[in-house]
Amino acid sequence: MSDNVVTIENLVKYFDGRCxxxxxxxxxxxxxxxGLLGRNGAGKTTIIRILLGLDFPTRGxxxxxxxxxxxxxxxxxxxxGYVAEAHNLIQSYRVGRLIKLCKDLSSKxxxxxxxxxxxxxxxxxxxxxxxxxxxxxxxxxxxxAMAIDPELLxxxxxxxxxxxxxxxxxxxxxxxxxxxxGRTILFSSHILSDVERIADHIGILTGGKLVVDCPxxxxxxxxxxxxxxxxxTPPLDLHMTEIINQQIQGREMVITVANMNPHKQAxxxxxxxxxxxxxxxxxxxxxxxxxxxxxxxxxx
Amino acid sequence: xxxxxxxEIEDHIVYFIGAAACSLVxxxxxxxxxxxxxxxxxxxxxxxxxxxxxIIVIIGFGAMGAGQMYNDRTKKISALLSTLSVSRSRILxxxxxxxxxxxxxxxxxxxxxxxILLRIFAPYPVPYPVYEGIVTEVFTSAFxxxxxxxCIGLQTGFTSSKIAPTFGAIVLTCVLVPLIxxxxxxxxxxLLTLAFIAASLIRTWNKFMTTAL
Numbered sequence: 290m291s292d293n294v295v296t297i298e299n300l301v302k303y304f305d306g307r308c309x310x311x312x313x314x315x316x317x318x319x320x321x322x323x324g325l326l327g328r329n330g331a332g333k334t335t336i337i338r339i340l341l342g343l344d345f346p347t348r349g350x351x352x353x354x355x356x357x358x359x360x361x362x363x364x365x366x367x368x369x370g371y372v373a374e375a376h377n378l379i380q381s382y383r384v385g386r387l388i389k390l391c392k393d394l395s396s397k398x399x400x401x402x403x404x405x406x407x408x409x410x411x412x413x414x415x416x417x418x419x420x421x422x423x424x425x426x427x428x429x430x431x432x433x434a435m436a437i438d439p440e441l442l443x444x445x446x447x448x449x450x451x452x453x454x455x456x457x458x459x460x461x462x463x464x465x466x467x468x469x470x471g472r473t474i475l476f477s478s479h480i481l482s483d484v485e486r487i488a489d490h491i492g493i494l495t496g497g498k499l500v501v502d503c504p505x506x507x508x509x510x511x512x513x514x515x516x517x518x519x520x521x522t523p524p525l526d527l528h529m530t531e532i533i534n535q536q537i538q539g540r541e542m543v544i545t546v547a548n549m550n551p552h553k554q555a556x557x558x559x560x561x562x563x564x565x566x567x568x569x570x571x572x573x574x575x576x577x578x579x580x581x582x583x584x585x586x587x588x589x
Numbered sequence: 590x591x592x593x594x595x596x597e598i599e600d601h602i603v604y605f606i607g608a609a610a611c612s613l614v615x616x617x618x619x620x621x622x623x624x625x626x627x628x629x630x631x632x633x634x635x636x637x638x639x640x641x642x643x644i645i646v647i648i649g650f651g652a653m654g655a656g657q658m659y660n661d662r663t664k665k666i667s668a669l670l671s672t673l674s675v676s677r678s679r680i681l682x683x684x685x686x687x688x689x690x691x692x693x694x695x696x697x698x699x700x701x702x703x704x705i706l707l708r709i710f711a712p713y714p715v716p717y718p719v720y721e722g723i724v725t726e727v728f729t730s731a732f733x734x735x736x737x738x739x740c741i742g743l744q745t746g747f748t749s750s751k752i753a754p755t756f757g758a759i760v761l762t763c764v765l766v767p768l769i770x771x772x773x774x775x776x777x778x779x780l781l782t783l784a785f786i787a788a789s790l791i792r793t794w795n796k797f798m799t800t801a802l
Contacts, residue, residue, distance in 0.1 A: 343668055344801040367674035377665045393592040396674040 292319045294441050294473040295340065300349035302335055309335055311497035313349070317475055317490070324488030324505075325477040328580050331494040333477035334374050337445045340475075341371060354441060367396030370439030372447040374477075376426040378418045384429060385414035395437050403436035409458060424451045431459060444476035448483055456480070460487055485572040495580040505572070512575050513549040517542045517562040524560050529553060534578050543568070545578045593675065593683030594690075600660065601687065604653040608695035611645055616702045623706045639727050642699070646735035650692060654742020657684050662747060668802040681797050685743075685790075692735045700728040730774040733782040737761060740789035747796060761785055 295317035302310040310332045317323045327333045338344040340351050342358045351358040356365045379387055392398050407414075410428040418426065431447060448456045464487060478484050484491070491508050493501035501508060512533070517523065523542035527535075531547040542562075546553060557565065570578075598605060615638055661667050667680050703724055741761070764781060 338801070341672055343671065345799070363674040363676050363679075366672065369672075371672045373668075373672075377669050379664055379666055379669060381664070390592065390596060391673060394670065394673040394675050 293317060294319050294321075294354055295323070295475055296350075296352045297336070297340070298350045300336065300339065300351060301347045302332070302339065302344075303347045308497050310346075313494075313497075313499050315492055315499055315502050317473060319473055321490050322474045322488045323476070323490045323492065324484035325475065325492045325494065326481065326484060326501075326576055327477070327494030331580075332497055333494060334445055336494075337443055337475070337477065341369070341443065364396060367437060368440040370434030370437055370442040372427070372430045372434045372442075372444045374445040374449065376423070376430040378426060378430060378433075380419035381417065383415060383417050384412055384421070387418060387429075388414070388433070391433050392436070397437050399436055399438045402438065403432060406432040406435060406462075410455075423449075424455055427451050427459075428455060431462070435462065440472060442472065442474045442476075444474065444478075446477055446479060448478060448480055456483065481571075481573040481576055491572070493576060493579045500579050501575075508575060509570070509572070511548050512545065512570060512578070514543065514545045514568040514570050514574065514578070515557070516564075516566045516568055517544065517557065517560075518564040518566075519560070520563050527557070527560055529556055545570075590679060590683060593670070593679060594686050597657065597684050597687035598690070601653060601657060601691075604649065604656070604691050605694060607649060608691045611642075611649075612695045612698045615642060615699050619699070619703055619706055623710045639731065642696075642731055643734060646692070646695070646731050647738045649695075650688065650735040651738035651742040651745075653688060653691060654739040654744075655746035656742070657688070658743050658746025660746075665802065667797075671802060677798055677802075678794075681794060688739045688743075689736070692732055692739070696728055696732055696735075700724060726774050730778055730782075733779060733786065737782050737786050737789065740786055740793060743793045744789065744796070747793065747800070 293316040295315070297313055297315045300310050300313040301308070309330075313332075313336065325333050325336065335344065336351075339346050340353055340358050342361050345359065353361060354365050354368060356362065361369075379390075382390070388403075406428075410425070410432060412421075412425060412429055412432070418429070421429065427447060427449065428451070431444075434442060434444075448459055451459060460483060474487075476484075476488075485505070488505055491501055491503065491505050492499055503511070519540050519542065521540065523537050523540065525537075527542070527544075529546075531553075533545040533547055534543075535545075536543045618638065661684075667677065670680050671677055704721065707721065707724065745755075761782075
């Protein structure tokens with residue numbers, strides 16, 4: 290039996306004739322924290338909604354906890370915690386009423402943990418959800434998702450609207466959840482430092498394709514940015530596979546290369562650059578390089 | 590399921606209060622008629638109450654169905670509920686059950702009251718079972734009519750296109766009104782309305798199960 294908690298195979302989604310997801314395939318193994326990155330409109334939320342059965346794929350299959358997403362039985366849903374991007378909570382309800390509704394409709398509810406979260410977040414039970422700040426709504430949504438003690442936690446840009454302290458609390462909670470046996474987190478975020486801090490696997494979506502899908506450390510090792518300085522104009526025929534980006538300015542050429550290895554280094558050396566410096570790259574730098582319009586795929 | 594039905598009732602409590610209030614008003618009217626207008630035979634006057642009851646049923650329950658679905662769509666209620674341990678089918682069944690409950694709140698107390706009043710005030714020599722049959726027929730028809738309008742409401746509230754539900758409502762009206770005028774309320778009316786309700790529910794079900802929430 291596969292130990293993948295999330296499976297996506299050749300997922301294609303069209304909206305009004307426009308291809309949003311173009312043959313996405315990815316697996317999230319049990320216990321993994323998978324960070325899904327992409328610019329606005331890249332299709333992160335669409336993938337998550339299809340996974341949860343809230344939307345339907347044009348082609349391809351998706352499954353959660355071994356069950357087809359379109360046919361998730363209530364029992365399986367009860368093992369999945371979800372924090373929606375815009376914190377889709379019933380705005381007209383009081384916080385207390387919403388909590389009671391979610392509790393009554395959940396197959397499992399960890400009162401002790403939930404009350405601890407309520408105290409941590411200091412959520413006012415008597416106020417209506419629409420009267421809460423965006424940050425408080427995010428906290429409430431997160432607390433509701435965590436209360437069911439989920440095997441799989443899906444977070445769609447969960448820190449959107451949270452202040453620095455609340456974001457830190459969220460990250461600590463996410464780590465706390467992961468430390469329990471076999472917990473898996475799939476989350477999308479715009480805050481790359483958050484992703485870098487907690488994710489151990491990264492997927493980068495751009496142009497409807499998954500251009501990166503590998504462990505974070507491997508990604509950092511695989512992608513290198515080099516500044517090459519030539520005695521004269523840089524050669525225009527420096528072509529090789531897996532150059533993600535290439536920029537020329539004066540005598541300087543900056544290239545971002547995937548899967549850098551000694552063969553590639555030897556090839557670059559044949560052009561006799563007077564200087565070759567590796568520029569350190571954070572996840573944010575890699576993300577920007579990968580999502581530029583002329584970037585090329587890095588997926589396995 | 591009970592939690593889902595309870596949520597529907599609480600969220601649309603105004604329809605339930607309205608149904609109960611209308612029922613009380615009509616009960617009071619029926620009792621008043623029974624005690625003050627015995628000369629011409631109260632049953633016929635009571636049957637005339639079916640006209641305002643019918644109008645309330647048609648407008649009220651059509652609005653209720655549309656309101657339930659519109660709220661769901663705009664507030665993304667099902668999107669939240671279906672991420673909990675709840676299936677889409679249960680959400681819809683609970684919603685329809687709440688609609689039926691509201692109709693029963695309006696019609697059942699009124700039907701029971703009129704039956705009791707008929708037992709007391711039915712003019713001799715027409716036998717009581719005749720009136721009882723008429724009352725049953727009128728209230729069954731009112732319920733089915735209300736349910737059919739409720740189904741149209743469900744569709745109108747959930748889809749952004751209003752063509753299909755409007756077309757359905759026009760067809761239903763064009764067929765049922767002449768049928769009632771020509772043949773009266775009876776088996777034809779019941780069968781036709783049941784067929785319409787079944788078709789409407791299948792369409793609503795299909796739409797609700799296959800639309801992105």
